[in-house]
Amino acid sequence: MSEILEITAALSRLLKADRVLLVCHKNPDGDTIGSAAALYHALRGLGKTAAVLCADPIPARYAYMELRLYTGQFAPGYTVAVDVAGIQLFGDAVAEYTREIDLCIDHHPSNPGYARGLLLDGEAAATAEIVYELLTAAGTEITPLIADCLYTGISTDTGCFKFSNTTARTHEIAAKLIRAGAHTVLLNEVLFESKSRGRLAIERIALESLEYHFEGRCAMIFLTKEQVAQAGAETVDIEGITSLPRNIEGVEVGITVRQQPAGSYKVSVRTTPRVDAAAICAHLGGGGHRQAAGCELLGSLDNAKTALLTEVEKALCRE
Amino acid sequence: MSEILEITAALSRLLKADRVLLVCHKNPDGDTIGSAAALYHALRGLGKTAAVLCADPIPARYAYMELRLYTGQFAPGYTVAVDVAGIQLFGDAVAEYTREIDLCIDHHPSNPGYARGLLLDGEAAATAEIVYELLTAAGTEITPLIADCLYTGISTDTGCFKFSNTTARTHEIAAKLIRAGAHTVLLNEVLFESKSRGRLAIERIALESLEYHFEGRCAMIFLTKEQVAQAGAETVDIEGITSLPRNIEGVEVGITVRQQPAGSYKVSVRTTPRVDAAAICAHLGGGGHRQAAGCELLGSLDNAKTALLTEVEKALCRE
Numbered sequence: 001m002s003e004i005l006e007i008t009a010a011l012s013r014l015l016k017a018d019r020v021l022l023v024c025h026k027n028p029d030g031d032t033i034g035s036a037a038a039l040y041h042a043l044r045g046l047g048k049t050a051a052v053l054c055a056d057p058i059p060a061r062y063a064y065m066e067l068r069l070y071t072g073q074f075a076p077g078y079t080v081a082v083d084v085a086g087i088q089l090f091g092d093a094v095a096e097y098t099r100e101i102d103l104c105i106d107h108h109p110s111n112p113g114y115a116r117g118l119l120l121d122g123e124a125a126a127t128a129e130i131v132y133e134l135l136t137a138a139g140t141e142i143t144p145l146i147a148d149c150l151y152t153g154i155s156t157d158t159g160c161f162k163f164s165n166t167t168a169r170t171h172e173i174a175a176k177l178i179r180a181g182a183h184t185v186l187l188n189e190v191l192f193e194s195k196s197r198g199r200l201a202i203e204r205i206a207l208e209s210l211e212y213h214f215e216g217r218c219a220m221i222f223l224t225k226e227q228v229a230q231a232g233a234e235t236v237d238i239e240g241i242t243s244l245p246r247n248i249e250g251v252e253v254g255i256t257v258r259q260q261p262a263g264s265y266k267v268s269v270r271t272t273p274r275v276d277a278a279a280i281c282a283h284l285g286g287g288g289h290r291q292a293a294g295c296e297l298l299g300s301l302d303n304a305k306t307a308l309l310t311e312v313e314k315a316l317c318r319e
Numbered sequence: 320m321s322e323i324l325e326i327t328a329a330l331s332r333l334l335k336a337d338r339v340l341l342v343c344h345k346n347p348d349g350d351t352i353g354s355a356a357a358l359y360h361a362l363r364g365l366g367k368t369a370a371v372l373c374a375d376p377i378p379a380r381y382a383y384m385e386l387r388l389y390t391g392q393f394a395p396g397y398t399v400a401v402d403v404a405g406i407q408l409f410g411d412a413v414a415e416y417t418r419e420i421d422l423c424i425d426h427h428p429s430n431p432g433y434a435r436g437l438l439l440d441g442e443a444a445a446t447a448e449i450v451y452e453l454l455t456a457a458g459t460e461i462t463p464l465i466a467d468c469l470y471t472g473i474s475t476d477t478g479c480f481k482f483s484n485t486t487a488r489t490h491e492i493a494a495k496l497i498r499a500g501a502h503t504v505l506l507n508e509v510l511f512e513s514k515s516r517g518r519l520a521i522e523r524i525a526l527e528s529l530e531y532h533f534e535g536r537c538a539m540i541f542l543t544k545e546q547v548a549q550a551g552a553e554t555v556d557i558e559g560i561t562s563l564p565r566n567i568e569g570v571e572v573g574i575t576v577r578q579q580p581a582g583s584y585k586v587s588v589r590t591t592p593r594v595d596a597a598a599i600c601a602h603l604g605g606g607g608h609r610q611a612a613g614c615e616l617l618g619s620l621d622n623a624k625t626a627l628l629t630e631v632e633k634a635l636c637r638e
Contacts, residue, residue, distance in 0.1 A: 160479055162479045194566060207522060
């Protein structure tokens with residue numbers, strides 16, 4: 001188990017460190033990249049050597065963070081995991097560097113404590129909030145570039161201040177970052193306004209297949225493997241679609257049925273707080289959380305649909 | 320022309336007033352309703368008689384604001400226009416009450432000054448920001464209900480802190496409202512996650528008609544009058560769609576062509592900062608702002624399209 005650190009203790013260790021390796025989680029998102037990039041620029045500002053390591057490529061949209069990737073240019077003297085909730089999230093490609101982590105900075109309450117020292121704030125909407133507190137405690141200047149990195153982490157993890165993890169503190173930090181020169185107009189444009197052509201193609205297919213059941217309390221969309229292939233959509237485009245049916249007015253159960261390359265059906269169930277998504281999926285061999293669960297079904301699409309609707313009806317009656 | 324008022328002068332007039340009629344603009348949005356509702360509850364808390372007047376019905380989604388509509392229950396002693404940028408926006412149905420407006424509270428820089436006194440802050444992202452400053456200056460308690468009303472105004476006018484009008488002050492006020500008890504988790508769900516079935520039907524039609532031109536630098540969607548009628552969509556559903564083509568990755572000019580009941584084509588042009596939407600529309604008899612403009616075209620859809628694409632090409636070359 002990790003030693004639990006407060007901000008000041010974590011800061012004093014970081015200030016003593018050099019040749020710092022900042023490690024992101026695989027399939028990197030705005031928070032792990034933004035937090036690592038902010039730390040990278042702050043450490044560099046203190047005259048330290050630092051670089052960022054990630055098992056997967058950093059998406060091109062985050063190029064403005066100007067981070068320097070680790071390519072073996074120094075022997076790491078101190079390794080920091082940023083926003084990595086568990087060791088399985090590092091990815092095999094970076095295994096040789098993640099056996100011993102000196103410090104983990106994270107906001108996932110489930111973090112098991114795999115690092116020597118753990119700076120955890122489960123109330124923080126994003127790890128970038130914790131990094132902001134850390135840099136402020138250090139008296140580090142929040143440059144416009146650092147502000148951009150931190151704003152990216154906070155805004156992406158909160159769906160631009162829309163998700164339920166957004167707190168008053170989140171908005172207060174956003175205000176400080178804007179005053180520090182964050183280019184929020186450009187960032188919001190890049191991060192939230194822009195949709196890929198693949199994503200729109202998937203949305204079109206989803207809307208064309210949209211069905212309502214039980215007087216509009218359940219909405220269902222279907223994606224065949226051929227449609228997904230034709231749309232030229234990336235995994236991230238397809239994963240985002242699962243919130244679509246649930247976000248329709250009056251819908252309590254939103255279901256996305258996606259045919260897999262081998263022919264089986266991957267089912268995502270999203271519900272309002274009163275309906276138990278995990279229960280619906282548990283009866284079909286799957287599971288998950290109360291409002292977000294999944295299962296995999298074999299056989300024909302009609303059979304899959306009938307099985308799903310039977311469980312949905314039971315769940316709606318239990319309500 | 321109006322007398323230009325500072326917060327304290329506007330406040331002193333409001334505190335002297337009674338039987339206050341708060342007037343929203345027609346086709347009311349979250350800001351005009353939220354600002355009026357916050358003032359209504361604050362004035363009631365001060366023991367005053369007040370009510371809210373609007374030419375159009377208040378959408379059901381805003382029922383949580385618990386505002387009291389004006390139905391002639393008192394003779395107005397003081398009339399306040401809230402978020403109404405010009406007299407033409409009151410609507411004919413309320414004309415007998417809007418001939419003389421005592422005070423106008425607004426954030427539209429274009430406000431011509433039709434009221435006796437004008438409290439205007441063109442830098443405010445929403446009129447609700449100005450009402451927050453007003454209530455704070457008055458020392459009025461921001462109750463959770465008032466916080467909900469103001470949060471609604473601010474979040475809807477900024478697209479949940481995403482649009483370019485969002486400032487550090489916007490986030491600071493949001494933080495204060497959350498600390499005052501605003502139910503932001505529920506509000507964000509109602510205001511931003513939920514889409515009407517009519518809106519989705521319109522999105523489907525839009526995506527089915529989506530065309531790319533000039534190597535993806537221009538995207539165009541078409542809505543016929545029959546499609547709009549079949550979709551069962553409300554005006555608000557259709558107006559929101561105009562941002563869709565512009566928000567596609569790589570698109571610099573997004574165009575929405577909507578057939579009107581009489582057969583003409585209403586065109587909305589949205590552009591990135593580098594392309595002049597107003598110039599495109601000016602050549603077609605329309606006008607507007609640099610990034611958002613419009614025009615109306617007669618004749619066949621093919622002719623309208625050709626005329627539009629000719630102007631788009633010129634604008635893209637001028638860039």
